[in-house]
């Protein structure tokens with residue numbers, strides 16, 4: 001059979017079919033009560049496949065959007081532009097529509113990026129940021145060649161949002177914003193924009209994780225507000241900070257006159273501080289199978305490796321730092337057999 005006469009398989013459909021089948025066939029297996037019967041391993045495997053399928057579908061959607069935009073089909077259907085078509089006609093959220101539209105336009109320029117979208121090394125948010133920058137450059141009368149855009153996308157592979165922004169700022173030599181901006185808003189709230197040095201930002205991030213018990217949402221306004229409030233309270237109490245003892249020395253110096261409950265509290269705090277240092281301020285949970293360690297800095301707590309109730313001790317070797325989620329997870333698992 002010649003290559004020409006060989007029937008061409010519908011490639012896109014066939015590569016999507018096995019996973020899409022899970023979603024599309026009138027199959028009761030995707031109903032919530034039936035998912036309950038899947039084993040943990042089955043559930044996780046299926047989720048991985050579905051995520052890959054979702055990325056594949058996203059890519060196909062972007063290609064369709066490119067074609068619709070090129071033919072201006074939205075006009076005939078009564079929409080004044082692609083954005084209105086996506087939000088009003090297809091029901092995407094404003095942010096979702098914007099991301100898809102920008103990504104589709106970048107994909108039209110650099111079709112090779114489709115492979116990155118499919119394997120997950122680039123996401124819609126990164127594509128959107130790149131396209132936004134390219135548009136800004138075009139407005140300035142500069143334009144990035146396709147080759148340089150490809151190089152840029154290569155650099156952005158597997159970067160998180162913060163890394164992506166930094167790479168783009170370097171690539172496009174974005175001016176440094178150093179001026180503070182304070183803008184009163186109509187509900188009397190104040191919008192504050194400021195710039196930190198990397199060291200200051202590291203300090204702030206550490207304070208944020210240490211405050212995650214009191215500021216569980218981790219919003220910067222709560223964190224900075226809480227730090228300021230605490231600082232003011234201590235300052236107004238007029239205790240010179242230089243005279244304040246470290247926890248360690250106060251424990252060493254704690255005489256018999258000090259109440260045992262106070263001593264215990266100091267000891268507890270000092271131990272936690274040492275454990276946090278040892279754990280580099282990160283949750284110490286590690287999946288035994290993959291060796292993936294949790295990197296959470298959120299609501300870190302001290303956990304007994306061997307629970308007290310099962311004969312564990314309060315010695316340092318039996319203590320470690322876990323995030324709230326993993327502490328609860330191990331508590332639910334009975335604390336012993338799960339990942340260490």
Ligand SMILES: [Zn+2]
Nearest residue numbers: 283294323326
């Ligand atoms: Zn954790």
